[in-house]
Amino acid sequence: MHKVHKGLTADGAGLAGDRVVAQGSAARVLVAATARALRGADCADLGHTGPISRFPTAPEPVRRAAATRAAGRVALTVDQIGEVDAARVARWFVDQYPRRSYPGVLIGSPHGAAAHLAVALGVPWLPAGFEMTVHWSDGAVDRPREALAHGGALAERLVGGNPDVHLRQVHCPASRGTLTGVTVSLAARWRSLPAAYAQFLTDRLSADAPVLLVRDARTWPVLERGPGHSFQVGCPASGLDPVDFHPDSHALRQVLRAVGGDAARWAPPEVSVPSGDAEYGMDPGFEISARDFADRHGRPLHRVLVPRPGALSAAVADLYRHWLRAAGKTGDRLVVECGRLLDPWQVVRAGLVPYWCENATRRSVDEAEWWLAGSEEFSSVDVLPEPPGMRSPALAGLPQWLAVAGFGRRRRALDRTSARGYPVTSVPTRRATEVMRAQPYDLPVPPPLGVAEALSVLRDTGGHQGLLVS
Numbered sequence: 001m002h003k004v005h006k007g008l009t010a011d012g013a014g015l016a017g018d019r020v021v022a023q024g025s026a027a028r029v030l031v032a033a034t035a036r037a038l039r040g041a042d043c044a045d046l047g048h049t050g051p052i053s054r055f056p057t058a059p060e061p062v063r064r065a066a067a068t069r070a071a072g073r074v075a076l077t078v079d080q081i082g083e084v085d086a087a088r089v090a091r092w093f094v095d096q097y098p099r100r101s102y103p104g105v106l107i108g109s110p111h112g113a114a115a116h117l118a119v120a121l122g123v124p125w126l127p128a129g130f131e132m133t134v135h136w137s138d139g140a141v142d143r144p145r146e147a148l149a150h151g152g153a154l155a156e157r158l159v160g161g162n163p164d165v166h167l168r169q170v171h172c173p174a175s176r177g178t179l180t181g182v183t184v185s186l187a188a189r190w191r192s193l194p195a196a197y198a199q200f201l202t203d204r205l206s207a208d209a210p211v212l213l214v215r216d217a218r219t220w221p222v223l224e225r226g227p228g229h230s231f232q233v234g235c236p237a238s239g240l241d242p243v244d245f246h247p248d249s250h251a252l253r254q255v256l257r258a259v260g261g262d263a264a265r266w267a268p269p270e271v272s273v274p275s276g277d278a279e280y281g282m283d284p285g286f287e288i289s290a291r292d293f294a295d296r297h298g299r300p301l302h303r304v305l306v307p308r309p310g311a312l313s314a315a316v317a318d319l320y321r322h323w324l325r326a327a328g329k330t331g332d333r334l335v336v337e338c339g340r341l342l343d344p345w346q347v348v349r350a351g352l353v354p355y356w357c358e359n360a361t362r363r364s365v366d367e368a369e370w371w372l373a374g375s376e377e378f379s380s381v382d383v384l385p386e387p388p389g390m391r392s393p394a395l396a397g398l399p400q401w402l403a404v405a406g407f408g409r410r411r412r413a414l415d416r417t418s419a420r421g422y423p424v425t426s427v428p429t430r431r432a433t434e435v436m437r438a439q440p441y442d443l444p445v446p447p448p449l450g451v452a453e454a455l456s457v458l459r460d461t462g463g464h465q466g467l468l469v470s
Contacts, residue, residue: 102209168188382415
């Protein structure tokens with residue numbers, strides 16, 4: 001049985017949490033957005049953007065120089081990786097939430113709809129892991145084997161001081177662009193409930209408050225390199241399939257050409273697990289530890305298994321419509337958010353129904369279109385496409401985003417700022433706030449949903465999409 005990790009506290013040695021967790025990473029943005037919403041604040045102060053590829057049409061040396069400068073501002077150095085304290089990161093996450101008693105907590109894989117669900121319930125959302133980026137001074141986007149070697153050395157140093165963390169290294173030029181050649185991306189997953197989380201559950205939850213675990217169930221080929229370190233080439237968020245990262249793939253050649261790589265040099269290592277959990281999955285030990293804690297403290301624990309991001313997005317959007325209508329509101333104004341472009345507080349303040357796309361890939365937008373086609377129509381649809389900062393054959397074009405907005409009966413709006421320069425520009429999180437602040441107020445905010453009611457609606461609306469709620 002896994003025990004709760006007894007690592008250093010926030011007062012111990014090591015880098016501060018806000019220095020460790022990658023800028024613009026999903027966990028960082030979602031905790032910030034959820035914590036602000038629970039304080040009754042929006043995301044106007046959040047400037048987070050994702051990894052960007054500057055000067056996409058410039059020669060490769062110019063692109064690499066720009067990516068190196070960008071990485072230098074935010075990535076950890078090789079020496080700093082030994083100063084990472086995962087226990088301190090966990091403390092940084094929980095300390096962002098207002099100090100009061102909560103009727104429950106959501107913990108798990110990063111997903112924008114999970115943040116919206118947490119806000120509707122009036123509870124915090126906490127990640128089961130976090131992402132880091134670390135310098136790779138002699139790297140290259142088309143050298144995954146060399147990336148593995150560099151990441152392996154980093155993993156040995158980090159896991160040695162954080163034995164309850166597993167590192168999943170992701171080498172994906174299709175989602176990270178030129179930054180793939182100057183940094184390595186490490187997704188740290190706790191293998192048991194961190195001490196800060198256990199203390200939070202003990203001190204900040206009301207009696208009998210439930211714990212909800214949200215787990216991303218997507219799979220991907222994985223190389224288990226050694227204790228505490230695994231490696232994957234590509235990722236589900238790229239919008240491509242594992243076969244698309246094969247050396248003779250036409251899609252791979254397009255991606256590498258766009259980021260200054262050469263498909264002739266692409267030689268990924270052999271995988272050892274053909275279908276393992278992808279990087280946003282939850283470590284099995286974490287779930288075991290959470291269940292053990294809940295059992296010992298008499299707390300109900302529920303699990304939401306998400307087969308693909310659109311399943312949870314659709315179920316939570318339907319839940320919001322149910323919640324708003326039960327409070328006497330129309331529930332017929334939709335906002336389609338994307339990636340880091342979200343603002344849970346402004347959604348609630350304006351009485352909007354939120355649908356969250358993981359990113360701007362055709363796969364994500366297809367799921368939004370299919371859900372809209374099968375839903376009761378909305379009087380207005382506002383769409384916020386997040387430009388990924390690079391080109392990829394997997395991306396949705398602006399015409400597809402316009403088609404999503406076209407489902408609005410009276411209002412059909414595609415944010416012009418997000419669309420300007422799409423897909424090679426970048427837009428900060430606060431852009432979502434700016435757009436939604438222009439929406440009319442629909443106050444008062446409905447009273448928080450009960451967990452039992454929310455789970456019942458999620459089962460009813462998400463079951464046919466493969467969402468498993470237990």
